[in-house]
Amino acid sequence: MKYILVTGGVISGIGKGVIASSIGTILKHCGLHVTSIKIDPYINIDAGTFSPFEHGEVFVLDDGGEVDLDLGNYERFLDVTLHRDNNITTGKIYQQVIECERKGDYLGKTVQVVPHITDAIQDWVENVAKIPVTEDATEPDVCIIELGGTIGDIEGMPFVEAFRQFQFRVSHDSFCCVHVSLVPQPKSTGESKTKPTQASVKELRGSGLSPDLIVCRSEMPIVEEVKQKISNFCHVKPDQVICIHDCTSTFRVPLMMEEQGVIEFFSERLKLAIGTPRPKRFMWKWRDLADRHDNVRKVVEIALVGKYTQLEDAYASVTKSLQHAALCINRRLILSYIDATSLEEATKVDNPVKYHQAWQILCRSGGVIVPGGFGKRGMEGKIAAITWCRTTNKPYLGICLGLQAAVIEFTRNIMNWKEANTTEIDPSTAYPVVIDMPEHNPGQLGGTMRLGKRKTIFHGDSTLKKLYGNVESVDERHRHRYEVNPEFVEQIEKAGLQFVGRDETGNRMEIIELPNHPYFVATQYHPEYISRPLKPSPPYLGLVLAAAGKLQTYLNNTMSSNTTSEDGENSDEELAGILRRNMSNMSLSGASAPATPLQFNVKSPQS
Template sequence: MKYIVVSGGVISGIGKGVIASSTGLLLKTLGLKVTAIKIDPYMNIDAGTMAPTEHGEVFVLDDGGEVDLDLGNYERYLDVTLGRENNITTGKIYREVIEKERRGDYLGKTVQIVPHLTTAIQDWIERVSHLPVDDTQSTPDVCIVELGGTVGDIESAPFVEALRQFQFRVGQENFALIHVSLVPVVGGEQKTKPTQAAIRDLRGLGLVPDMIAARCVEPLDRSVINKLSMFCHVGPEQVMGVHDVSSTYHVPLLLERQGMVQFFEKRLHLDVKGGIAPAMKERGNDLRKRWKELTIGHDHLLEKVEIVLVGKYTSLQDSYISVVKALEHAALRVHRRLDLKWVEAGDLEPQTEIDNPVRYYASWQSICSAKGILIPGGFGLRGTEGMIGAAKWAREHRVPFLGICLGFQIAVVEFARNVCGIQGAGSAELDANTSDPVVIYMPEISKTHLGGTMRLGLRPTLFNKDSERSSKIRKLYGGAEAIWERHRHRYEINPEYIDRIERGSSKATSQHTSNGGRPSTPPPKGLRSLPTSPSLNRQDSAFRPSTPVKAGTDKLLFIGRSESGERMQVAELMPTSSSDKGHPYYVGMQAHPEFASRPLNPSPPFLGFVAAAAGQEILEEQLHVQKNYHAPHPPSLMILESERLRRQEQEAKEGVAINGTTEKPATTPPGASN
């Protein structure tokens, strides 16, 4: 096993994740199998309870792990499937050490940072680095380890010391270090002093960089490279200039041109010629070819597709990084340049017209001119009325629409209010006293513990049998009967309202009874068993559409449900008559398909959405191409088995087990923070 550690200096957020991912991608082009580990020095057990505006997006893995967004970069670039243990946090390490101490594993010794904590870190890295992460199901050849934060921070000190020891544990020929630093421009001159100071601090801690990735606005001058080489004790060929580029997809090729691959072949004694199977070499060559075509194609795109993202956390665009990447992947597939406009959901609400009319009308202008409208996930009341207004505009004006998680629930609430006539339709997340709770808290989810208690990870969705011919979203999945996507939510569509919504009526029928929010009838026809293989404001938006489509032209159908048939997971707007072509694309998904999107294999819901925004002909072309779609990675048997055991345990208990105690679900949901 070869280990390449990526650390950072001077400032945080310098691009370590992209450089780590790009390094792994280049090694994969040689035919090597690559895995990745991210170290986050914060005390949180995981990223699940952190606000998106605090730390960026919470990325969800197949096994339900809520992790740092950099693991999303690893999965996208390396086309691998990682697990929750690929993300190490201070909280996880301390918890593991304390549990060992409580069990008496240390045999009465005084437990200290060195050697007990640092040894636990090394053991974790060595154990996880050997886990298979791709379809070969074999042990990786190289592990990329990214150390989050900035070297010199007090919280990262134990990890730096652990890595110092680790280089001797695995051997110098199996350990290399890339240090990412900033070369700022002051008065038109590229300054090297910050990097010199960062390298000096790093060497003082016992780590000597094998390569310096110098981040800068413009390409590094040759004199600057020579200066960094001289004062940082590395050769000129070990200084990589990483300047700003039009797309992060260019970074691997930028590093390759500067000789990164050749350097690591020598430094880590990689037997590229004789030690790699011919089949893996062929895969590596194919990856290099396709990636070059991707980047070259991106630069030559002339036509653009305009998408408006209506979100709650637009102040930090990293909050939606997977959504943006999924849109980029889809745009590249349809040969369009993505033109993404950001609209803060609260700016669409009537109160903003009073407080800041300029922002209000500018935001609505973006909505009115949009070729496609996307509402991503989120939590809490803020901005949801603006989202409802945007969903209404997209539905009535037949603008391509995609709703993810909260966006899916928003679309259902909007349809229930404005088409079905259920005036009090709302969400129990936002108003516990809503008269018509179309969206309710899932009964098995804890109301006292937030971390790791949501419905998380890879879950199946089964399509209705009668959706095979008419559903666009099912065609985008290649006509599959069942699909697997990652979930992250606490609320669901209330089954008692499904019939009314699908009929477009405000009146309930007798087939639904009050049963704790669960339907008393069996699952709808067409749903089969799981395959064995792997307070919303009552005031409507003040902005009225000028030429809406006649109400009732389209119907909202829940065409995708959980394996039990009780949970609504995919909704699509369908025409009521065969003579009407219907809405070009109006889809809501409870899952987060953006987490599984790849540059060379875009997510089907995003592909259909962007294709529809680019034009009906483009959408029809992609629907035809997607007949041959195959999911990139089927669910592992481990995940299926763990899910089965989880359900079995849950059904055996009356309430929800939390920390060894059994609690009955609360009658009202807690207030959700923004």
């Protein structure tokens, strides 16, 4: 087993997760099996109780683990299935050590950070690194470990000390450290400042770890003289300093790293069994995807109506899923975030300009999505947006709370149950069409929701069933505590709203659709968690297709691969063929290209 530790310096949020994912992507294209571990030094047991404003999105895994959003990056880039133990927190480590102390496992010794906490960290990493993360159950060859925060943070010190020891626990050829550091470029001078990187590397060395590779994050490319300066002052060779500057998309990052020789570096440093020479079309799927992202001309506009719109990371997986779907049909996504409260009548009185601007954005969009969330704030604004989509035939996708809000809107305005509500907001409502799940809420919040991968069985014919490929059931990830009240289901269906997907018991409503509407779909599960760049989530693909006016073409399957429109763009028929080829078992992590590569007729923007 080989271990690559990724640390950060100067500031947090400079892209350690993308760098770590990109390293894994490159090594996986070289034929290696890769897994990832994310370390978060906070004391929380997991990310489940975080406010999205605090730490961004809570990502959910197949086994129900509520983890840091970086694990979403790992799964999307590496096309693997991770587990709750792939996310280590200070809370988990201390909880484990305290439980061992209570059981007497330490034989009466004084329990200390060194060696008990540091040993627990090392044992955890070694054990988790061996867990298979692919369908073939192959044990990984390389484990990439991202240490959250920045070097020097007091809460991260036990982890740094653990890895100082760990480098001697495994052989020199089995462990290396990648340090990601900011190289600021002040606009006043235009110079690349290396002093922050020098300071962070000095701090890292003072903790007993020496960087083998320094990744410089900057706004613009850095010149060779700057690399040479960092090399001199940080005691690494010049070819061990690489630059990742701001680029058009994260799809470019693995390509930039590969071009700067990281494969040769890791192959030599870790004695990896990487075959040479590499295939002629090495990483061709990534290049194709990055090129399409940069060159696509036509756009599709989607409005996201949510509660946490001040922080885009709060909807990271939703955004990525929409991007995957848009790229799949050769469209550039224009995503507008609308604070749900801005659509409410109270805002019309208090701030009419904000109110009218929000409705203007909503009205001009090609489609609307209401993602998951909790609490009362903004609920009436979401319902107002859903009413507008239903009555104007605007494509709509609801996720989790978006499904619940759609059921409330329908029962209020079609069935005339004006007091219909969720018991989360109004426990005494006369029409509790959305209710709590008491068996998943035993008096505490953390880890008590319906979490992880569950089966949804389709009932009857539906648009979403067709988008999934006419399968009888799907397995998707859940994260919710409230659901549609089964006592009202029969009356709601008689009024016209169809529950086309249910759980295995038939009592939990998973999917709703409104007949005779271009696209009015909502799911109780979160399909964004398993969306992939070349295999977009079907519900999101349906929304984007409908917003682009292409859904019916795709569903009708009237494809003709040789037909191209006069302007050189893909015709509707060719689009259907592209979509089907894109979604037929394609994986970004493959090491070789198929005999017949995908063909995309995309023109570069005119100069």
